[in-house]
Amino acid sequence: MILAETGVSVFSSLFSNFWVVLLLKTIAVMGFFLVVPLGVGYVEHKGLAHMQARLGPMEAGRFHGWAQLVADGVKFIQKEDVVPAAADRNVFSLAPAVAMIPYIAILVVLPISDSWFAENLDVGIFFVLAMSSVSVIGVMMAGWSSANKFSLIGALRAAAQLIAYELPLVIAAAAVVMQAGTLSMIGIVEAQQDLWFIIPQLPGFLIFMIAAFAELQRPPFDMPIADSEIIFGAYTEYTGLKFAFFLLAEYGGIVAFSGIAAVLYLGGYQPLPGIPIPGPLMMMGKIGALAFFFIWLRATYPRLREDQLQRFSWLGLIPLSLALIMGVAVAKVAF
Amino acid sequence: MTAQEYAFAVIAAVGSISAIAVVTARNVVHAALYLVVALLSVGATFLLLGAEFAGWVQILIYVGAIVILFLFGLMLTKAPIGRDTLDNTHRWVGLLVAAGVFAGLAFLIQDAFPLDAEPFEVFHGSTSVVGESMFRDFVLPFEAISFLLLAALIGAIVLARKDEGN
Numbered sequence: 096m097i098l099a100e101t102g103v104s105v106f107s108s109l110f111s112n113f114w115v116v117l118l119l120k121t122i123a124v125m126g127f128f129l130v131v132p133l134g135v136g137y138v139e140h141k142g143l144a145h146m147q148a149r150l151g152p153m154e155a156g157r158f159h160g161w162a163q164l165v166a167d168g169v170k171f172i173q174k175e176d177v178v179p180a181a182a183d184r185n186v187f188s189l190a191p192a193v194a195m196i197p198y199i200a201i202l203v204v205l206p207i208s209d210s211w212f213a214e215n216l217d218v219g220i221f222f223v224l225a226m227s228s229v230s231v232i233g234v235m236m237a238g239w240s241s242a243n244k245f246s247l248i249g250a251l252r253a254a255a256q257l258i259a260y261e262l263p264l265v266i267a268a269a270a271v272v273m274q275a276g277t278l279s280m281i282g283i284v285e286a287q288q289d290l291w292f293i294i295p296q297l298p299g300f301l302i303f304m305i306a307a308f309a310e311l312q313r314p315p316f317d318m319p320i321a322d323s324e325i326i327f328g329a330y331t332e333y334t335g336l337k338f339a340f341f342l343l344a345e346y347g348g349i350v351a352f353s354g355i356a357a358v359l360y361l362g363g364y365q366p367l368p369g370i371p372i373p374g375p376l377m378m379m380g381k382i383g384a385l386a387f388f389f390i391w392l393r394a395t396y397p398r399l400r401e402d403q404l405q406r407f408s409w410l411g412l413i414p415l416s417l418a419l420i421m422g423v424a425v426a427k428v429a430f
Numbered sequence: 431m432t433a434q435e436y437a438f439a440v441i442a443a444v445g446s447i448s449a450i451a452v453v454t455a456r457n458v459v460h461a462a463l464y465l466v467v468a469l470l471s472v473g474a475t476f477l478l479l480g481a482e483f484a485g486w487v488q489i490l491i492y493v494g495a496i497v498i499l500f501l502f503g504l505m506l507t508k509a510p511i512g513r514d515t516l517d518n519t520h521r522w523v524g525l526l527v528a529a530g531v532f533a534g535l536a537f538l539i540q541d542a543f544p545l546d547a548e549p550f551e552v553f554h555g556s557t558s559v560v561g562e563s564m565f566r567d568f569v570l571p572f573e574a575i576s577f578l579l580l581a582a583l584i585g586a587i588v589l590a591r592k593d594e595g596n
């Protein structure tokens with residue numbers, strides 16, 4: 096492992112040329128985005144099959160269906176790229192990219208250890224929240240340009256959901272920022288040297304995770320793609336690689352939000368006291384555990400109804416998160 | 431020219447072209463999407479000036495919330511689905527108002543910052559600097575604006591609310 100002082104990117108400590116460092120950072124972030132979310136997708140496919148005792152994904156590659164990911168990839172590449180006749184072609188084609196790019200951007204500030212990161216922005220967590228809300232524009236573009244009523248309803252539901260759950264998400268993150276006294280992702284992790292924030296901020300962690308599920312439109316908050324009502328929401332008309340990009344955006348989102356939750360509440364790359372596990376392994380382990388939790392809940396909970404979903408945020412989570420931030424402010428001044 | 435000036439030229443060109451496209455687009459949803467690009471370039475200009483916090487606030491609030499509300503409202507009401515188009519019949523009035531605003535702003539800005547003035551030192555507006563000046567030097571205006579926004583919020587709820595029985 097390469098050692099560097101805290102807060103200095105490993106890339107900057109190895110090379111001094113700006114363009115070389117920039118190139119290496121881009122390659123590292125893109126590599127991370129192309130590898131880790133695919134792993135999550137694989138676990139979702141195989142893990143869900145196990146949880147539901149389905150035999151489908153047990154065939155590919157003979158032994159235990161290990162080659163399912165390869166089979167899925169080949170299937171997506173083979174499919175014809177269909178654009179509906181009435182669709183707005185340019186917006187339709189641009190939408191998967193707009194949905195995906197924000198999650199790549201989030202990975203730029205995600206610290207894997209105190210030196211393994213691409214950028215340590217002064218406004219780190221704020222940048223992350225800004226990016227996560229941009230992704231929905233891609234879903235709205237997809238839903239509208241498909242020229243399909245079900246797609247449009249799906250897009251509207253996605254937007255309404257984002258508006259409702261963005262508030263508790265930002266407020267829960269703000270409560271952590273208040274306790275840590277910094278917006279920088281590295282700074283927040285360093286502030287948890289003695290005590291992970293999940294202990295003093297347990298309600299905040301629960302609010303953050305619920306809101307993250309809703310932002311990613313994962314079950315039980317998958318009303319925008321409710322297949323029994325609106326086929327597949329905004330993605331109904333998408334096929335082949337464009338559809339695969341939306342899936343990649345979803346898995347990238349799971350990795351990004353797992354990473355943010357690990358940084359905010361689970362001490363990021365900080366090891367457990369007394370157990371000498373290196374920082375990057377610790378961080379990846381936390382991301383993996385939270386990502387598994389995202390998948391697990393899909394097999395466990397039924398879907399909320401649209402009105403229940405809105406009511407739950409506006410009358411439940413938002414007042415709760417406002418109370419939380421007041422509590423944290425009082426505690427911050429008092430202690 | 432410095433690297434910063436080259437970057438500004440690119441960002442300003444992208445922002446201006448997309449701003450013009452917002453008003454010339456025949457399709458309201460396209461106009462809203464061009465607005466996203468225009469607002470992103472305003473955010474990028476803030477970043478270029480070293481105002482990191484203001485830049486990301488611009489993107490979180492305008493792109494992440496306001497444009498999404500725009501699109502939501504448009505799709506729920508007027509937006510034709512797919513490739514249909516709409517047009518606005520008030521384009522001459524719009525042109526007049528836009529020209530007036532442009533002339534006023536151009537006069538004020540070149541009056542305040544003449545071309546031959548000393549160039550500013552780029553000031554890195556870190557979050558703690560912004561926070562300190564806002565809550566130390568400008569606490570009263572800040573509270574006044576908060577109060578105004580709260581009043582507007584309550585007003586909006588009162589207007590939008592449908593009482594039972596009416």
